[in-house]
Amino acid sequence: MSLPQLPPFFYQIFESLPRQGPGSSEATRKVWSLLPSVPRDAKILDVGCGSGTQTRDLAALTTGTITAVDIHQPFLDKVDAWVRKAGMAHRVKTICASMDALPFDKGSFDLIWSEGAIFIVGFEKGLNLWKPLLKKGGYMVVSDADWFEPNPPEELRKWWESEGYIPVPEEEMKERVKRTGLRLVATYRLPEAGWWDNYHVPMLALTAELRKIHGKDPGNAALLDAFEHEADMYRKYKRWYGYTFFVMQKV
Ligand SMILES: C[S@@+](CC[C@H](N)C(=O)[O-])C[C@H]1O[C@@H](n2cnc3c(N)ncnc32)[C@H](O)[C@@H]1O
Numbered sequence: 001m002s003l004p005q006l007p008p009f010f011y012q013i014f015e016s017l018p019r020q021g022p023g024s025s026e027a028t029r030k031v032w033s034l035l036p037s038v039p040r041d042a043k044i045l046d047v048g049c050g051s052g053t054q055t056r057d058l059a060a061l062t063t064g065t066i067t068a069v070d071i072h073q074p075f076l077d078k079v080d081a082w083v084r085k086a087g088m089a090h091r092v093k094t095i096c097a098s099m100d101a102l103p104f105d106k107g108s109f110d111l112i113w114s115e116g117a118i119f120i121v122g123f124e125k126g127l128n129l130w131k132p133l134l135k136k137g138g139y140m141v142v143s144d145a146d147w148f149e150p151n152p153p154e155e156l157r158k159w160w161e162s163e164g165y166i167p168v169p170e171e172e173m174k175e176r177v178k179r180t181g182l183r184l185v186a187t188y189r190l191p192e193a194g195w196w197d198n199y200h201v202p203m204l205a206l207t208a209e210l211r212k213i214h215g216k217d218p219g220n221a222a223l224l225d226a227f228e229h230e231a232d233m234y235r236k237y238k239r240w241y242g243y244t245f246f247v248m249q250k251v
Pocket residue numbers: 003019020021022023047048049050051052053054069070071072075097098099100114115116117120
């Protein structure tokens with residue numbers, strides 16, 4: 001399966017941000033607290049880790065080992081730089097690989113964690129692809145966008161579609177979990193601060209700066225417009241959608 005290629009300017013923007021999607025350390029810690037039990041020496045896989053904010057949070061929450069995977073090596077270089085600085089090489093390693101072809105044996109992990117990345121392969125497909133990598137009794141935690149309210153406004157639905165994504169209601173996401181055979185343990189909605197503080201606010205500051213340099217290049221300006229529009233959509237329609245964390249167990 002080939003996943004979409006993104007322009008270099010897109011990556012340049014995301015490499016400058018504290019994280020590459022909505023999320024927060026508070027939410028990571030909260031969701032961790034919803035896990036019934038994780039072994040002290042847990043083997044954890046962080047899929048689509050980006051520059052590793054949640055990887056660092058997970059490392060602080062556990063004494064286990066973490067394998068952080070992403071397709072974009074410059075993000076992993078940032079994780080590696082932190083690993084060296086923090087003296088964490090015995091507990092955290094990075095692997096550049098695609099989430100639809102993860103190079104691990106079946107039953108390798110106690111916990112698979114993925115924040116804001118499963119949409120790339122598709123929610124249900126991702127769960128089905130990653131489930132075999134879990135030990136029996138192991139947990140999977142993913143966050144993905146969904147509808148919080150029924151009948152979302154037309155403008156919002158059309159925008160999501162133009163982004164190549166068709167959200168479904170949270171209840172339908174739960175049905176999808178059920179179809180994979182994973183047991184749904186808990187759900188948690190990312191609070192609004194997780195959208196603004198680490199994502200839209202730094203993104204808007206960056207687009208304003210980059211516009212001074214790249215504003216005359218039509219392709220780059222269109223991308224900057226798109227990021228600003230994304231923040232506008234959230235400002236206007238945040239009650240209708242968001243990210244839900246799904247905490248699941250392989251039974
Ligand atoms: C929205 S970002 C989320 C990053 C991070 N988890 C966070 O919350 O800040 C999605 C991540 O998935 C990565 N990605 C994109 N396609 C991928 C693929 N095929 N396999 C693995 N990672 C991929 C991107 O490079 C990016 O780091």
